[in-house]
Amino acid sequence: MKPLSLYKRLLKEYGPQHWWPAETQYEIIVGAILTQNTAWKNVEKAVKNLKERDLLSPEAVSSARVATLESCIRPAGFFRQKAERLKHVTSHFLGYPSLDAFFGRPTSLVREELLSWNGIGPETADSILLYAGGHAVFVVDAYTRRLCERLGWPHGSYEEVQSFFERGLPRDAALFNEFHALIVEHAKRYCRKNPLCPCFIACARST
């Protein structure tokens, strides 16, 4: 069983996921921070609150009071940290002429810069790179690790898992986009309550 085979199996099982569920680049960035260790359902409520107050642009978030941001994103949990992180990250983005200018540089350079910002770790950086910036990086999350363990694949450090997938797949942002979304969809349906999902069994058997 190899990464590409798993991808094909998941795509056939669930179909295209159309990620990231957001209307703008900046909304993706906001969502990536809000979803840290938080159920997406709660993020949707927070984003809805921000949208109702017209707080989904860098300028609006930058000029909004922290207390206002906090009250909007409370449903997403860790609201004090996340309000601070939104402010901090947004201020960095505002140092560039545009988001396209920010992302329009070599992947490794943009990634290192994102990682240097407080509140952005490996997964959030890669989510932003892939889903907001269109860079071909493979996003590793808790679901990905759990799947790797069950398949007997490398499941150590973030970089180890990431390079395993990136070495076993064509360097294609659209594929990485779909693959990560499929892993999340798969995990939501089966991997917590229902560990013996049909897809996993099929994947494990077909080696």
Place this chain on the structure above:
DNA sequence: AACCAGGAGAGAG
């Protein structure tokens, strides 16, 4: 009523 959710950072050893 514990446990988990599309993590990250700070501190200890």
Place this chain on the structure above:
DNA sequence: CTCTCTCATGGT
């Protein structure tokens, strides 16, 4: 470097 703790709300 690798643990461990904290941050916090909402659903099962």
